[in-house]
Amino acid sequence: MNSRKLKAWQAQHAAMLHQALEATRTRKPYQPYSDEMVDYDNAQVEQGAYRFKRLLGAPLHIEPQPQCRSQEHWAGSERSPYGFDLGISYRVEDFQVLACKADKAMRKWRQLEVEQRSALLCEVVNRLHADTFLFAHVGMHTSGHGLFMGFHANAVHAQARALESVAGVLAVSRELTCQFEAPMAVGQGQQQALSREFATMPTGLSLIFAGQVVPTWGAYPGLFASLAAGCAAIVVPHGNAVLPIALTIKTIKAVCAQVGVPQDIVNLFYSDELSAYRQAALHPDVRLIDYMGGTEFGCWLRQHAWQARVMTQQSAQTAVFLHSTGDYDGMLENLAFGLCSYSAQLCTSPQTLYVLPEGILLEDGVVTVEQFERDLVARIEQVLGRYSSLRDLLGAMLVPTSLSEIRACEAARFARVLRHAEEVRDPDYPQARIVTPSLIAVRQGFSSSIKHYAQEIRGPVSFVIQKPDLRCLLAELREVGQHHGTLGLGLYTLDSRVEHALRNISQEMGALLSINFSKNFYISQCAVFSDIHGGSTGAAANTTYGSPAFYHARLRVTEQRKLL
The missing domain is CATH 3.40.309.10 (Aldehyde Dehydrogenase; Chain A, domain 2)
Structure with a gap:
């Protein structure tokens, strides 16, 4: 593992992460990146359109060094709401294989300190931001966004949601972790010195179901929170919005490869058999499920995936x-x-x-x-x-x-x-x-x-x-x-x-x-770091983005004590 590079990223992103932690604590408005298009060069917009067009009609390899495997199965059927087929295909893998890879990768990933995981994920967010206008055009043709909305919902605001989750897990982890020595007497016995050490461990394999309306904005909170907590994650994209999730995972894997972190901490699960998604949700290794989408499948997850903590944002x-x-x-x-x-x-x-x-x-x-x-x-x-x-x-x-x-x-x-x-x-x-x-x-x-x-x-x-x-x-x-x-x-x-x-x-x-919202601050807007999303009650949602419980769910507290 390249510890030197990890330390360099810790130093490089320290200021941004500190500001995010402060915003998480105070809920004061914070924008890591400008959401005004005038602050960006028009050439970036054009480059984003060009890069999107180059992806069309070809397989998308998400591994940094793709290897040709015999009997590979590829599938893809995305169609732009603007009226044309994307023609992009994705490798179909058995979920059991992905779960085994995730378990192996998580054993090493969780050994990194939460500060190191946070630095690596901040580097991911930074690289996603460099691809902002690629994601803006992808949002248009997988989710029907206008360009400006794609720039917001599928790019800069989603990136802020990712950073918010990294900071949220880091803050919670620090609160739960401590070590101390204290005297203790049992009954009338003599006082004895006892050391206690409390630490966090990841809850386990995280399964994220991404929606179509705002695929990155909806999936990033659970994805980045789980990764920051030390969990491995498998993301299930909406069948017509695979591309933004695949590009995100490709970026995460590239960053991991650069420092020798197991790339299988995150994978894409895509299948042309809808029943495979239900089977994946019931896999015994899955401990967390984040879902954003229609009510029918969200209710099914709540009723059947008893082995996992199911957190849903449903139709509303x-x-x-x-x-x-x-x-x-x-x-x-x-x-x-x-x-x-x-x-x-x-x-x-x-x-x-x-x-x-x-x-x-x-x-x-x-x-x-x-x-x-x-x-x-x-x-x-x-x-x-x-x-x-x-x-x-x-x-x-x-x-x-x-x-x-x-x-x-x-x-x-x-x-x-x-x-x-x-x-x-x-x-x-x-x-x-x-x-x-x-x-x-x-x-x-x-x-x-x-x-x-x-x-x-x-x-x-x-x-x-x-x-x-x-x-x-x-x-x-x-x-x-x-x-x-x-x-x-x-x-x-x-x-x-x-x-x-x-x-x-x-x-x-x-x-x-x-x-009393008037003029150009709209009821539909949700300011990342300040506003919560989902109320944890009623039929719409049983979880809330930006709340401590959303981060606590991904961690479990361990204790070790020693008589000195």
């Missing part, structure tokens, strides 16, 4: 209550952009907009529900009109059936359509699935309509829902959170009593509450 939606505001124009702007951005495919995008019959109260008057509906539609049109290329704002739809689901909602008896979803043809990507927002007012008296708007709909449709009073509104929010999944709550109010009520219910539901 975000509700907004519009009670009163001191900035009506800023509120409209915030909501309209949220309904348009990435076709509202994030679980943090506003999907249900709740109002009361008296309308939205202002400091000097009131806006009726009908006027608000007209104003919101007009503001959506304004937001759309600012973009010469709507794909930059809307991105592309991931689920081929999303538009038909939206049309079904628009045609439902409960629906009064305020704005119809419209298909957009992009001249550069004529096969892309690009759709403008649908806005639907829910007619009163259709109690069954809740089953349509309470579940997450992966596409640009939002509902204006009028409840007779605050008590009924809070009851429905609680029901949706418990049985369908609410990840976030938005609130616009000038009334401290209403704010108090929503604070209480958001804590019960484990939902992130955003109060």
Whole structure:
């Protein structure tokens, strides 16, 4: 092992890691890398596009020194939401083989001090950052991002999530590790000197299921936390978003190879047999499972993978209550952009907009529900009109059936359509699935309509829902959170009593509450190091990114004591 190189990385990344530790402790905003594209050279953007195109139509080797093996099986079926096949294939390996490799590698990996593992992982994050615009373009064509969102969600913000996890595990490890000597007497006996040493060990093999919407942002917290804790990790990518995970693992392996650390501390498990993923989750060596994705498989994991600690982030939606505001124009702007951005495919995008019959109260008057509906539609049109290329704002739809689901909602008896979803043809990507927002007012008296708007709909449709009073509104929010999944709550109010009520219910539901967000800080945004993600309660999630429990799960405490 190249200890000299590891020490050099410790020195090189010491300042960044110290700042990350401080941000983890204080939760004050911290950005290890700029998330403003103007701070980067345009040539980097072009180079990222060029490197992405060079990957198309060929096998991707993730090992630093690939070796040709007889009877290798390769597979891959990724298709860009912008309308073309990537043609990239990945090596398919038996999970049992990967688990054996992981066990062997972990025996050496866990022997490194947590500070050394942290330094190595900081070097990985730094190299991922050097590939920022490659990942931005990859995000476009595996997850339907616009370029700017790919730059954020699949690159710089994901890199910050990785660093956050490294710092979180390092902080927890230091808290749990100590050594001391102390006198001790048993009964009436003579005092004796006793030494105690408390140390941490990795929980075991970590299995990470990555989603498609934000594959790196969603997978990096569990991946980097497990690696920092000394666990080996195997990552299962979404079948249409393999490339960002494969490139990440390729980078980790390259860094490990440079210092003689076993590369099998991390591997990609990809299969063209869906049943293989369930079998992998039940493997007796798997001790940790991180999952981000749909509710059905997440619930299956919770019910069946009893040998592992299962941590899930599942389908969810975000509700907004519009009670009163001191900035009506800023509120409209915030909501309209949220309904348009990435076709509202994030679980943090506003999907249900709740109002009361008296309308939205202002400091000097009131806006009726009908006027608000007209104003919101007009503001959506304004937001759309600012973009010469709507794909930059809307991105592309991931689920081929999303538009038909939206049309079904628009045609439902409960629906009064305020704005119809419209298909957009992009001249550069004529096969892309690009759709403008649908806005639907829910007619009163259709109690069954809740089953349509309470579940997450992966596409640009939002509902204006009028409840007779605050008590009924809070009851429905609680029901949706418990049985369908609410990840976030938005609130616009000038009334401290209403704010108090929503604070209480958001804590019960484990939902992130955003109060009076206006203009260009959006409800859907989540600031790494400051904001948590997932509330550990209700149907949406049973774990929280950025919480101590998320890191503690990957470590177990050991004790050794000696009579001196």
